[in-house]
Amino acid sequence: MRHSVTLQPFGLSFDCAADETILAAAQRCGITLRYGCKHGKCGSCKARIAEGMVDQEGASEAALTGYERDAGLALLCSAYPVEDVVIELADGYREEELSSGPPIAEYSARLSGLRNLTQDIVLVRLDLQQPPAMAFNSGQYVEIEVPGTGSWRAFSMANPAGDDRHADLMIKLLPGGVASEYLRSRARIGDTVALRGPYGQFCLSLGTAPIVMVAGGSGMAPIASMLGWLARQGSRRPITFYYGARSVRDLFWGDELLALQQQLPALRYLPALSESGADDGWTGERGLVTEVLERDCGNLRGAEAYLCGPPPMIDAAIVVLRAKGMFSSRIRFDKFVSTGPNG
Numbered sequence: 001m002r003h004s005v006t007l008q009p010f011g012l013s014f015d016c017a018a019d020e021t022i023l024a025a026a027q028r029c030g031i032t033l034r035y036g037c038k039h040g041k042c043g044s045c046k047a048r049i050a051e052g053m054v055d056q057e058g059a060s061e062a063a064l065t066g067y068e069r070d071a072g073l074a075l076l077c078s079a080y081p082v083e084d085v086v087i088e089l090a091d092g093y094r095e096e097e098l099s100s101g102p103p104i105a106e107y108s109a110r111l112s113g114l115r116n117l118t119q120d121i122v123l124v125r126l127d128l129q130q131p132p133a134m135a136f137n138s139g140q141y142v143e144i145e146v147p148g149t150g151s152w153r154a155f156s157m158a159n160p161a162g163d164d165r166h167a168d169l170m171i172k173l174l175p176g177g178v179a180s181e182y183l184r185s186r187a188r189i190g191d192t193v194a195l196r197g198p199y200g201q202f203c204l205s206l207g208t209a210p211i212v213m214v215a216g217g218s219g220m221a222p223i224a225s226m227l228g229w230l231a232r233q234g235s236r237r238p239i240t241f242y243y244g245a246r247s248v249r250d251l252f253w254g255d256e257l258l259a260l261q262q263q264l265p266a267l268r269y270l271p272a273l274s275e276s277g278a279d280d281g282w283t284g285e286r287g288l289v290t291e292v293l294e295r296d297c298g299n300l301r302g303a304e305a306y307l308c309g310p311p312p313m314i315d316a317a318i319v320v321l322r323a324k325g326m327f328s329s330r331i332r333f334d335k336f337v338s339t340g341p342n343g
C-alpha cells in the first residue's frame, strides 16, 4: 500500500509505502529533509501534519511531547503514513535545500583497521569496496550493519570530507551493545561490512565566523573530520575546541590535533577533565567541559558552535552559549543517542 506525501509550501510530492518512514521515502526520492538521529529521539525532523494521518509510535516522548502530538506535529524519521498526507515544513526551509546534500547509497566495505584509542573507544577503518568511494560532508555519519546480526548502528566519520575511499569511525564500546560486542570479541581484519549513507546535516557553514566546538567522548569523531577539512582548506578562522573527558586515560587524538594546529594556526584546543586526580600530573582544565566553556569564553555574538556527544552535555552547552550571546540559529549539534531499537 502506498500513499502520497506533499511538502508545503513547495507543493513537492512523492510516494511513501505504508511500512516506510516519510524521511526514508524522501531520501529514496533524493529529497533532503532536515533530520538528526533518524531514530525518533532528537527532534530535528519535527514538522506539522497539515492533512492526513500518520502512525508514529516510534517517536520518543522526550523528542515529541503529547502536547506537540495533539498540536499535529510529527517526527518525519519515525512517522508512517496511514493515508495521503500534506506536511507543512518549518519556517526557513528553502526549496534549494530539498535537493542539496551528497547522494545516499549502500556500500560494501572491508574492515581494514581496528585500534584502541582509550580503554573504551576504538578507531575502526572501513575501506569502501563497492562502490569504491563515497562523497560526504565533514560531520555526517554512516550506518553500518553489524556483521552477523542484521542490526544497523550510526557512527560519524572522523576522516575529512574528500577522503572518500574509507570511513574512519571512533566508536565507544558500550556494555552489552550489539556493535560494541562485535568489535570487542568477533571483529577480524578483512570482515565484510555493509554500510549506508552518508546521513545527517551536522555540517560546517562556509562563512568566516569564529568557531566554538564542544565534544565529549567519541563525539570527537565529527569534530576531527571538520578540523581535518578546515586544515585542508587552509582556514584562518579562529577555532576553540573544548573537549570533555573523565581522566587522563580517556584523552586521545592529542597528537593528531597537535599536527592539525600546524595547519590551523588559529586553533585552540582545551581538553577538560571532570575526574582528574590530585596525583595524575594533569595541569590543564578541570571540571565539566561546559563549566570550562563558561569560564573561558567571552561574548559569543557573531560566533558559531558545533556540539557533539551525549545529549546532556549538548543541552548544557547550548544554555552556556546562549547566555554568552550566541544566536540559536548559529548553534549546530549532533546528539549521540542510542541507535539500537530499544536503547
Ligand SMILES: Cc1cc2nc3c(=O)[nH]c(=O)nc-3n(C[C@H](O)[C@H](O)[C@H](O)COP(=O)(O)OP(=O)(O)OC[C@H]3O[C@@H](n4cnc5c(N)ncnc54)[C@H](O)[C@@H]3O)c2cc1C
Binding pocket: 036, 037, 038, 141, 153, 154, 155, 156, 157, 169, 170, 171, 172, 173, 174, 175, 176, 177, 178, 179, 180, 181, 200, 218, 219, 221, 222, 334, 335, 336, 337, 338, 339, 340, 341, 342, 343
Ligand atoms: C547521528 C548519530 C551519530 C553517532 N555517531 C557515533 C560515533 O561516531 N561514535 C559513537 O561511539 N557513537 C555514535 N553514535 C551513538 C551510537 O549510534 C549508539 O550509541 C549505538 O546505539 C551504539 O551501538 P551498540 O550496538 O554498541 O549499542 P546498542 O546495541 O545500541 O546498545 C546501546 C546501549 O543500550 C543498552 N541497551 C540496548 N537495548 C537495551 C534494552 N532493551 N534495555 C536496556 N538497555 C539496553 C545496551 O546494553 C548498550 O549499553 C551516534 C548516534 C547518532 C544518532
